Amino acid sequence: MGISWRIAKIGRISIQIDGSWVIIFALVTWSLAVSYFPQQYRGWSPFLYWGVGLATSLLFFASVLGHELAHSLVALWQGIEVESITLFIFGGVARITEEVKSPLMEVLLAFAGPLASLTFSALFGFIWVVGRLFMSPPLAALARYLFVINGMVALFNLIPGFPLDGGRILRAGVWWLTGDLRGATRLASSVGQGVAFLLIFVGVWSLFRGDLGNGLWLVFIGWFLHDAARTGYRQLVVRDILREMKVGDLMSRDFQPVESGILLSRLVDEYILRLRDHAYPVVEEEELLGIICLHDVKAVPRERWPTTTVKETMTPRAQLVIVSPRDDCAQAIRALSEHNVRQLPVLEEGRLVGLLRRSDVLNAVRMRQELT
Ligand SMILES: [Zn+2]
Numbered sequence: 001m002g003i004s005w006r007i008a009k010i011g012r013i014s015i016q017i018d019g020s021w022v023i024i025f026a027l028v029t030w031s032l033a034v035s036y037f038p039q040q041y042r043g044w045s046p047f048l049y050w051g052v053g054l055a056t057s058l059l060f061f062a063s064v065l066g067h068e069l070a071h072s073l074v075a076l077w078q079g080i081e082v083e084s085i086t087l088f089i090f091g092g093v094a095r096i097t098e099e100v101k102s103p104l105m106e107v108l109l110a111f112a113g114p115l116a117s118l119t120f121s122a123l124f125g126f127i128w129v130v131g132r133l134f135m136s137p138p139l140a141a142l143a144r145y146l147f148v149i150n151g152m153v154a155l156f157n158l159i160p161g162f163p164l165d166g167g168r169i170l171r172a173g174v175w176w177l178t179g180d181l182r183g184a185t186r187l188a189s190s191v192g193q194g195v196a197f198l199l200i201f202v203g204v205w206s207l208f209r210g211d212l213g214n215g216l217w218l219v220f221i222g223w224f225l226h227d228a229a230r231t232g233y234r235q236l237v238v239r240d241i242l243r244e245m246k247v248g249d250l251m252s253r254d255f256q257p258v259e260s261g262i263l264l265s266r267l268v269d270e271y272i273l274r275l276r277d278h279a280y281p282v283v284e285e286e287e288l289l290g291i292i293c294l295h296d297v298k299a300v301p302r303e304r305w306p307t308t309t310v311k312e313t314m315t316p317r318a319q320l321v322i323v324s325p326r327d328d329c330a331q332a333i334r335a336l337s338e339h340n341v342r343q344l345p346v347l348e349e350g351r352l353v354g355l356l357r358r359s360d361v362l363n364a365v366r367m368r369q370e371l372t
Contacts, residue, residue, distance in 0.1 A: 004086055013072055015065065016086045028057040032145070041141055052138045056145050061087060063120045063150050067157075070116035071165075074109045075100075103176035110168035114154040121150035161192030161225060163232040185236045192229030196222045234369075239330060241368045242361075247332050248325030250364050251346045251354030257283040264297055264305040264313060272297070279343050281352055282314045288345060288352045290314035322347050323356060333361055 003019035033053030037044070044052075064087060072082040080100065100106040127135075128143035135143075158166040167188045174184035203218030258271060258280045271280055272294060279293035292314040300308055321335045323344050332344060336358050346354040 010069070011076075013082050014084045016084055018086055021061075021087050025057060025061065028060065029053045032056055036145070037141060041137060044138065048138060052142055056142045059142070059146055060149055063117065063146065064153065066120060067113045067116045067153065070112040071109060074112040078105050078109065080109075103172040106172035106175070107169055110165045110172065113165050114157050117150045117154035117157070121147050121154060124150060159195055160188070161195035161229060162188035163192065163228050164225070167192050167229075182236060182240055185233050189229040189233040192232075193226055196226035196229060198222070199225065237369065238365055241365050242330035242333055243328050245329040245361075245364060246325065247323050247327045247329060247344075247346055247356050248354075250329060250360050251325065251356040252360060253354045255281060255355045257281045257352070258292065258310055260284045260289050260309065260311040260314075262310050264300060264308045264310065267292065267310055268297065268305065279355070281345055281355065282310055283352065286351070288317055288347065290316045291320060291343070291345060293342070320345060324348060325353060329361055329364075332356055333358075336361070 004016045006014050006016050008015040029050075030053070033050045037049050037052055065085065068085045068087075072085060075082050078100065100109055124143045124146040128140055128147050131143060132140045157164050158169075160166040160170040162168060162171055162185060170191065171181075171184045171188035174187055175181050178184060199218050199222030201222075203215045203220075203222060206215035206218060209215075256271060256275055256277060258267060260282050267280070271277070279291055281288055282290045282292055289311065292310050296313050296315060297305075300313055321339055321341070321344055323332050323335065323346055325346055325348055335344060336342070336356075342358050344356045345352055346356055
């Protein structure tokens with residue numbers, strides 16, 4: 001989908017909406033205003049149908065946000081970082097950067113969302129039942145719809161197929177029994193793919209029976225779930241591989257250090273153009289002072305290259321992320337992507353021993369993935 005907009009920030013979590021969300025929001029509002037409410041409740045003005053439709057879908061998406069916030073709060077409480085919550089075509093996704101630490105924590109984290117949805121459902125159910133007696137019918141209609149839809153959101157998410165919440169609970173159970181997180185994820189995502197095929201099958205069957213609306217929805221959701229189950233498992237495998245590899249195994253030792261005093265014109269001619277490396281550690285008497293890369297050089301106007309030194313242009317050591325040969329690659333790749341750099345200097349006892357390049361890590365992961 002690609003495009004997403006940030007609409008708010010709650011604490012350190014940024015709340016975003018995906019481009020697809022706008023289309024779904026319009027579709028839901030439209031179907032409520034021209035089909036659902038007119039069929040259930042006759043005699044309202046078109047203005048009222050659209051007003052109630054709009055308010056209902058706004059509250060529906062607020063409920064989905066509440067579901068994701070519930071997951072995020074439990075994650076934060078467990079000390080797990082939450083980057084963002086994105087509302088998109090089938091609800092929401094909370095981007096949580098790490099895996100949970102134990103099966104029990106996973107169950108709490110996974111169950112928080114459906115519990116929030118069930119709470120909203122109960123709340124709107126109560127408003128509907130009690131409010132019906134004295135509230136205006138459109139408000140009662142709105143409450144009734146939100147009662148039903150939040151209940152459906154909770155039930156759908158409790159389907160035991162990974163990466164749905166129910167699948168995470170299943171995974172935690174198997175993980176607890178076997179102690180094997182990867183095996184548990186493989187099982188839970190197989191169930192997820194099975195559920196996905198079942199949804200697609202029922203969807204296609206509904207299409208043949210002429211139920212276009214529901215059929216298409218089921219096929220869509222099944223497709224999405226199938227995809228998510230596969231990527232969820234793959235991500236875990238990659239994370240496992242990264243955790244097993246050490247920086248020392250993947251760093252390259254054949255890097256070319258440059259002296260801090262040389263001029264940019266010489267760096268370009270004798271190093272960049274000849275060796276075709278992207279980045280060079282800058283040293284003075286064997287001590288690392290910083291890193292200079294093509295990007296830094298390009299930021300200086302060409303006519304100043306013959307008079308500017310490497311030392312004036314480089315990224316100084318204080319601003320670099322430095323790793324040790326014993327660090328695992330999962331940490332290193334996180335540092336690479338967080339700081340948006342292509343390489344990290346590797347230091348052992350204060351001495352520069354290698355460079356860890358992003359491309360080397362990615363190639364190693366790809367190789368190992370082919371072999372598992
Ligand atoms: Zn959830």
